Amino acid sequence: MIKQGLAVAILLMLAGCAAESSPPKAATPAPSQSSDAIAQGQSSPSPAELAAYAGAHPYPSSMPSRDDLKAAAIVNAEQGIIKIYNFSTQAVREADVWVNQGFVRHVNAIPPGSSITLQMSNLYNGVGQQFSARGEHVNLVQVQTDHDMQTLWGPAPQ
Numbered sequence: 001m002i003k004q005g006l007a008v009a010i011l012l013m014l015a016g017c018a019a020e021s022s023p024p025k026a027a028t029p030a031p032s033q034s035s036d037a038i039a040q041g042q043s044s045p046s047p048a049e050l051a052a053y054a055g056a057h058p059y060p061s062s063m064p065s066r067d068d069l070k071a072a073a074i075v076n077a078e079q080g081i082i083k084i085y086n087f088s089t090q091a092v093r094e095a096d097v098w099v100n101q102g103f104v105r106h107v108n109a110i111p112p113g114s115s116i117t118l119q120m121s122n123l124y125n126g127v128g129q130q131f132s133a134r135g136e137h138v139n140l141v142q143v144q145t146d147h148d149m150q151t152l153w154g155p156a157p158q
Contacts, residue, residue, distance in 0.1 A: 044122070047130070054104045054124035057096060065142060065149045071110070072153035073141035080120040080132055082141065084152065086110045098142040098149075099123050103131040110143070 045053070070087040082099070086092055092110040099105075103123035110116050120138075123131035141152045 047124075050105070050122055051124045051128040051130075053106060055126050055128065057104055057106075058126055059098060059101050059104070060144060060149060061101075063144070063149045065151050067151045067153075069143065069150035069152070071143065071150065073138070073155040074158050075138045075155045076158040077120075077137070082118045082120060082138060082155070083115050083158070084110055084118065084141070084143070085115045086112055088112055092143055092145065094145065096144040097123075098140075098144060099131060100136060100139050101142070102126070 069092070071092070072085045072087070074083045074085065075081075076083070082097075084097065089112050091112050093108070095107055095110065097105045097107055097118060099120075102125045104125075105118055105123050107116060107118075120132040121130060125131070138155045141155050143150045143152060
């Protein structure tokens with residue numbers, strides 16, 4: 001628990017420093033920071049497709065959650081985004097990102113030593129409700145693969 005808190009604090013300091021000294025963003029994201037559509041490796045699914053995916057994939061409440069993946073979630077509520085940083089040396093492939101145990105977004109990969117950005121407006125629950133329309137705070141971010149559920153460090157505000 002202390003390690004997670006320390007890691008999130010360090011991440012926030014690094015994110016703050018990077019935000020102050022970064023050059024203006026280019027129109028195309030850098031390879032290490034994928035946008036929501038690019039993270040999927042294809043064009044962005046429509047809202048109806050995202051809602052249908054959420055309806056067909058219920059939260060796996062019987063799957064035990066672990067916290068050994070070196071990854072963190074940083075939330076920018078003002079911009080409506082969640083950045084997921086993968087600090088591990090292994091890619092996370094074909095995963096569902098769960099927010100607050102009810103809203104899901106499928107991602108093809110989160111490369112090692114990299115990050116992806118998810119739009120909160122692209123998170124849906126099983127009854128087709130959009131996360132950003134509900135006005136909820138991000139309290140928990142998890143990544144589900146075929147073999148396990150990982151709870152990410154944070155979420156921390158940006």
